[in-house]
Structures are given as C-alpha cells and as structure tokens.
Amino acid sequence: MGYALYALPHQIVRLTHLCISPDYRSRGLARQLVDAITRDHGDRFGIALKCRTDYVENALWPRLGFIERGRTPGRSKKRLPLSIWWRDHGHPDLFSSAESLDILKVALDVNVFVDIENGDDRAAAKESHALIEDWLVGQVELTITPELSREISRLPQCDSKSTQVAALTKYRTLTADHSTSDAMYQRLLDHAKSAHGLDLSIEESDRSDVRHIAEAYAAGVTVFVTRDERLSIWARSALDICGVRVMRPADVILYVDELARAQAYMPSQLLDTEYRLEPVRSMEEGNLLSFLNSSDGERKTDFLAKVRQLSAEGQKWERLILRDPHGNASALLIYGLEATQLTVPLIRVGNSRIEETIVRQLIYLARTQARQHKREIIRITDRQLSKALQRILRSEGFVCHNDAWIAFVIDLCANAAAVDEQTALAARHVDIRLTKLTTNLSPIIAADLERSLWPAKLVDSALPSYIVPIRPYWSAELFGVPQTLIPRSNSLGISREHVYYRSPIPRGERAPARLLWYVSSNSAGGLSAIIGCSRLEEVTVDSPQALHGRFQHLGVWSRQQVINASKGGKALALRFSDTELFQHHVPLRRMRQIATTFGQTLQLQSVSKISSDLFAAIYKEGQGP
Structure with missing residues (x-):
C-alpha cells in the first residue's frame, strides 16, 4: 500500500522517501504516514525533506502541512533545483532557522568522476551514482583536486573527453598549498615503499593517485572516494600519516550515516592529554600561517593584517x-571581554585528524570563560571560518547573525519563564528576537536547549534526572576526581563526550537526561559525594565486544574491562557529554538532608531517578554561592 523512510539526525526528522502504490492513492494514506511520524517523533x-522542484508531487506537501523553506541545486547532471520542505512540530526553535546537515567534504578519484559524468549503467558505476542521489544534498559536497583536472587533460582526445572537461566546472576545485602537498606526496611515496614494498614513483597512474591524496590533505579534505582497489589497499595504512580516508562510494554513504549519528569526533584523544594551551609568543607570525583559510579564498596579506592588528591591541x-x-x-584562539559579551575575532584549527574534537574543546573553553566573567553572549566575528567549523558552531547552538556567530551563555538553573526572560534580555544586545520558551518541554527539545544555552537548566521540562554511582577509579579516569598523582588539565583533559559501562540490569534510565555523578568509596576516609553533572545522550545494551567496538573512541575502558562489567553476555553503555565538575x-x-526537604529517599547502590527539584537543589549546592 505504501511506506515512509526517514532518519533522525540531531533534533529533526529527515524524510527521504514517501511512496504510495498507484492503486491506493487519494485515500489519505500519505497523510496517515506523515501524521504517524509526527505522532512517534513529535x-x-x-520534519524536513527535499523534492525536485519540477515534480508534480510538490503540490502534495502543502496539503500535508509542509511549507517551502528554500531551494538548493540538485545532484543530477542538469543540476535541477530541489525544494526544501518543512513541517513544524511547534517547539521553540531559538533561532528560527533550518538546521544545516552539511557533514562531509569528499574529493573524487577520476574513475568515480567518469562514472558520474558518463552516466555509465555498469554495476560498478552505479555504486558511484549513489553519491549524487538528491537525499545527500546538504550532507556531502563533492569536490575535485587539481590532479583530477590534470588527469583528464592527459586522456586521449575523444568525444567523451570534451564532455568530461566541460563537467569539471560543476565541481569546486580544491585549493592546495603546493609546498604542503609536495611534502605529503613524498611522505606517502616513502610510506608505500617502506610499509608495502611498493615503488609508486614509477608508473604515472600511481604517481597521480599519490598526488590526489596529497592535495586532498593540503586542502583539509578528509575523504577521498575511489573504486581503485590497489590504491585503497596501500592508502588505508596511510591514514595515520595524512588523515585522509580512502573509501569506496558505498563506504562513503555509510560514513555519512555514522556522522549523522553524532559520532564524528574523538574526545578520548584529549584524555591524559599532552596538548597544551599557551600564549602566542612574539616572532611567531610565520607559524600562524598554517591557519590561513586559503581553500576558501583567504589571502595571506589579509590574514597577516588581521593577526597584526589583534597583536597591536595588546591586553584587549x-x-x-x-x-x-x-x-x-x-x-589558534583569540578572545576578549567587552561590556556585555565575549568576542572571538579569530578561531582557527589546522589540518588534524581530531579537528572536530579540538574545535568543540575551544568552544567549551570560550563558554566557560564567558560564564566565569558573567558574559551571557559569545560573538565570533571571524569572517573566514571554514565550512566544517561553521557546521560545528551550528551544532553547538550558534546562529549566524549580521556577519557574526552568536551563542548565549545562560548561567541559570530555573523554570522556562525565568530562563526565557534572561535569554531575551541578552538577545536584545545583539538585536536577535527569540521564540518564547514554554513549560513542560519534551526531553529531546529541553536537552537541545540546554546544549544551546549551556549551562542553563530548564527544571520544569520533562527532561529526567538520575544519580549515577561511580567508583573512584573510573571517576579519576573520566573526570580527574579524585585527583591522581598526575593531575590533568580541566580545560583539555575533560573531553566533551565520554562513555561509561555497567551491567545491563534495567534501572529505567532513558536518554536524553541529566546525570549527577556520585563517587562512592568503601574505604575509610574515601570520597563519597556528588562531584558534577553531565547530559546523557544515549543508552545502549549490547554485547561487550560490540559496545567497545562502537564506543572505544569515546572512553578509557579496555575491551576486557567492558567484558568484566557485563552480565549474561550483555553490557549497558551510557554515552554522555558536557560534564560540569562542581x-x-x-x-x-x-x-x-536536601533529599529529605523534598520528601525523597535516596537509593545510591545503583542508578536512581530523582525529581527535577531535587536535581536543581543539588546542582545549586555544587555550584556554590
């Protein structure tokens, strides 16, 4: 009769297919399916979707409660436009703007490029065609390296070559620094010879493959898509050298899905970190050129002028x-305090496999500084931010307004009316009008707002709260409390996201939620106290091997330790983020004593649910006067 396919990225529903059999049309089945999605995920x-603007089905969407929010080029050869449709669920969206799902920038190998542009119907070519499906618009940007243009020019003259040369103009050509790509080119040649016994400098096709990856690296692209198996084999082991993943087209589709599930960054690489923050020293201008955003057209002279201006302004x-x-x-992070806000005129990240982790840490640092100095606005005025950095800012609750990126830092644990009033006062300083917050917000919406307005807590929402007992050993590993002999830096040692495992016996915890961490010690004089809180993002039960494989990039647990925490071949994983140490x-x-005043009895042997009022009282006690 009919079906609907959809995904749940971030805080929206993305409808990808809505199909009704011709024999059953005009019976209201499409309305029933869309209504069912709203009922299950209200x-x-x-709900967001994209549909070819020239399709007659576009007349259907307004009747199903959708409004057109804009248009975007499609991926077909003719680049026919897509209409962007939106069905609102009536929740307060602070910034009244559609969420960007732009996730991944991908560089094409020549075989994939030819597959797409020649319209080849072979099975192998159809795998490449998946990259231009309309549902990927806004999630994947297909780009070409300078080497691809050179490779096309080397092809023998024929009718198809003219078509391919013309097709090059459809794609953005990456801008790669020559010295950087040349250095990486040589490193990759040396790696292939030492690790695989391959001399890739002999054949022109091999040299071209290496040049592709080197240029992708120099342009900051982290995915190169190819159907060349020989290239894929040696390049997989080069990931640690260049940070570029070499994938088949089908693997790219899977990778997009993984990223859409918010598993994009690797916080464990900042645990027990040897990364360090230090002031920019004099005579260091040359080193800062690595943060030049040349791929998006920033000029060296403009960048250096900006750096020099900020240096000349001294203690500001x-x-x-x-x-x-x-x-x-x-x-590189430059920030300063102004009357009502913390201003960030420059924030840049160099080529790094953990770029997203680093950016999120810097944003968290800016938020904590704003909170410490009682500034309720963060304003990023850097106009040369990379597309990846802009995407991260959006996911962190920033909105682009008047050529700046704005976020609010609302240090208030209270009901929606109080948080709304304080946020609205802050918003007036930057001429932003916000949607009014309401009481009893759903857990998903409340958690999203608490993420966007961090450290705000909406205590009259439906977001549940739990106390989670944790042994001192794991508390020290995850949070640095109690401190070990080697104290860790709070600013970088505490990652934005972690995972904690326990036995799978159900205790009723559901995500999203707030967690209070209770460190319990059996030894005399040991710590027994609530040390901080986090936001619970996900609760998953599976085999310990599967859980460790999925979450090992987030935590400090070994596979054997996850197995030890399991029972009956299953373990439970709590994925959580944005930990605040009290x-x-x-x-x-x-x-x-506090629980008694709220008529509650604490059961601290296992995870226990508490009221929002009790959470607020303990949270305020931990924050202090």
Whole structure:
C-alpha cells in the first residue's frame, strides 16, 4: 500500500522517501504516514525533506502541512533545483532557522568522476551514482583536486573527453598549498615503499593517485572516494600519516550515516592529554600561517593584517595557541571581554585528524570563560571560518547573525519563564528576537536547549534526572576526581563526550537526561559525594565486544574491562557529554538532608531517578554561592 523512510539526525526528522502504490492513492494514506511520524517523533523540531522542484508531487506537501523553506541545486547532471520542505512540530526553535546537515567534504578519484559524468549503467558505476542521489544534498559536497583536472587533460582526445572537461566546472576545485602537498606526496611515496614494498614513483597512474591524496590533505579534505582497489589497499595504512580516508562510494554513504549519528569526533584523544594551551609568543607570525583559510579564498596579506592588528591591541585580547604533543601548532584562539559579551575575532584549527574534537574543546573553553566573567553572549566575528567549523558552531547552538556567530551563555538553573526572560534580555544586545520558551518541554527539545544555552537548566521540562554511582577509579579516569598523582588539565583533559559501562540490569534510565555523578568509596576516609553533572545522550545494551567496538573512541575502558562489567553476555553503555565538575562537592550526608526537604529517599547502590527539584537543589549546592 505504501511506506515512509526517514532518519533522525540531531533534533529533526529527515524524510527521504514517501511512496504510495498507484492503486491506493487519494485515500489519505500519505497523510496517515506523515501524521504517524509526527505522532512517534513529535518531540523533535519537525520534519524536513527535499523534492525536485519540477515534480508534480510538490503540490502534495502543502496539503500535508509542509511549507517551502528554500531551494538548493540538485545532484543530477542538469543540476535541477530541489525544494526544501518543512513541517513544524511547534517547539521553540531559538533561532528560527533550518538546521544545516552539511557533514562531509569528499574529493573524487577520476574513475568515480567518469562514472558520474558518463552516466555509465555498469554495476560498478552505479555504486558511484549513489553519491549524487538528491537525499545527500546538504550532507556531502563533492569536490575535485587539481590532479583530477590534470588527469583528464592527459586522456586521449575523444568525444567523451570534451564532455568530461566541460563537467569539471560543476565541481569546486580544491585549493592546495603546493609546498604542503609536495611534502605529503613524498611522505606517502616513502610510506608505500617502506610499509608495502611498493615503488609508486614509477608508473604515472600511481604517481597521480599519490598526488590526489596529497592535495586532498593540503586542502583539509578528509575523504577521498575511489573504486581503485590497489590504491585503497596501500592508502588505508596511510591514514595515520595524512588523515585522509580512502573509501569506496558505498563506504562513503555509510560514513555519512555514522556522522549523522553524532559520532564524528574523538574526545578520548584529549584524555591524559599532552596538548597544551599557551600564549602566542612574539616572532611567531610565520607559524600562524598554517591557519590561513586559503581553500576558501583567504589571502595571506589579509590574514597577516588581521593577526597584526589583534597583536597591536595588546591586553584587549587573550591570544592562545594549542600545541600537539610534538609542539606543533594545532589551533589558534583569540578572545576578549567587552561590556556585555565575549568576542572571538579569530578561531582557527589546522589540518588534524581530531579537528572536530579540538574545535568543540575551544568552544567549551570560550563558554566557560564567558560564564566565569558573567558574559551571557559569545560573538565570533571571524569572517573566514571554514565550512566544517561553521557546521560545528551550528551544532553547538550558534546562529549566524549580521556577519557574526552568536551563542548565549545562560548561567541559570530555573523554570522556562525565568530562563526565557534572561535569554531575551541578552538577545536584545545583539538585536536577535527569540521564540518564547514554554513549560513542560519534551526531553529531546529541553536537552537541545540546554546544549544551546549551556549551562542553563530548564527544571520544569520533562527532561529526567538520575544519580549515577561511580567508583573512584573510573571517576579519576573520566573526570580527574579524585585527583591522581598526575593531575590533568580541566580545560583539555575533560573531553566533551565520554562513555561509561555497567551491567545491563534495567534501572529505567532513558536518554536524553541529566546525570549527577556520585563517587562512592568503601574505604575509610574515601570520597563519597556528588562531584558534577553531565547530559546523557544515549543508552545502549549490547554485547561487550560490540559496545567497545562502537564506543572505544569515546572512553578509557579496555575491551576486557567492558567484558568484566557485563552480565549474561550483555553490557549497558551510557554515552554522555558536557560534564560540569562542581566547585563544591556535595557529600552524602548533605545530599540526604536536601533529599529529605523534598520528601525523597535516596537509593545510591545503583542508578536512581530523582525529581527535577531535587536535581536543581543539588546542582545549586555544587555550584556554590
């Protein structure tokens, strides 16, 4: 009769297919399917879809409650436009703007490029055609390296060559620094010879493959798509050298789905970190050129003029550089305090396999500084941000307004009316009008708002709260509390996202939610107190091997330790983020006193649900006066 296919990226529903058999049309089945999606996922902001503008089906969407939000070029050869349709679920969207799902920038090998542009119907070519499906618009940008243009020019003259040369103009050609790509080209040649015994400098086709990857690396692209098996084999082991994943077209589709599930960054690489933040020193201008956004057209002279201006303004700005364990510059952050806001005139990240992790850490640092100095607005005025960095800012609750990126830092644990009033006052300073917050918001919407307005807590929402007991050993590993002999940096040691495992016995915890971490010690004089809170993002039960394979990039647990936490061949994983360590630990005795005033009895042997009022009281106690 009919079916609907959809995905649940972030806080929206993305409808990819809605199909009704011709024999059953005009019976209201499409309405029933869309209504069912709204009924099952009404706690999300709404339903988004894209449809060819020239399709007659576009007349259907307004009748199903959708409105057209804009148009975007399609992926077909004719680049026919797609209409963007939106069915709103009536939740307060602070910035009244459609969420960007632009996730991945991909460089094409010549075999995939030819597959797409020649319209080849062979099975192998159809795999490449999947990359131009309309549902991927806004999620994947297909690009070409300079080497692809050179490779096309080397083809023998024929009718298809003229077509391919003309097709090059459809794609953005990456801008790659020659010295950077040349250096990586030589490193990859050396790696292939030492690791695989391959001399890739002999054949022109091999040299071209290496040049593709080197140019993708120099342009900051992290995925290169090819059907060349020989290339794929040796290039897989080169990932640690260049950070470029070499994938088949089908694997790219799977990778997009993984990224859409918010598993894009690797916080564990900042645990026990040797990364360090330090002031930008004098005579360091040359090192900062690595943060030039040349791929998007930024000129060296403009970048240096900006850096020099900010240096000349002296103590107005904090100028920080993040160095990796080898002392190389990985990121640059410049910020300063103004009357009502924390301003960031420059934020850049160099080529790094953990770029997203680093950006999120810098944003968290900016938020904590704004909170510490009682500034409720963060305003990023850097006009040369990469597309990847802009995407991360959007996911972190920033909105682009008047050529700047704005976020609010609302340090308030209260009901929606109070949080709304304080946020609206802050928004007036930057001429932004926000949708009014309402009481009893769904867990998903409340969690999204608390992420966007961090550290705000909406205590009259339906977002549940739990106390989670954790042993001192794991608390020290995850949070640095209690401190070990080697204290870790709070600013970089605590990653934005972690995972904690336990036995799969159900305790009723559901995501999203708030967590209070109760460190319990059996030893005399040991710590027994609430030390902080986090946001629970996901609860998953599976085999310990499957859980470790999925979440090992997030945590400090070994596979054997996950197995030890399991029972009956299953374990439970709690994926959580944005941990706040309390300035004042709330000891067990004080916790019980607070709980008594709310008529609650604490059961701390396992995960226990508590009321929002009790959470707020413990949270405020931990934050201190």
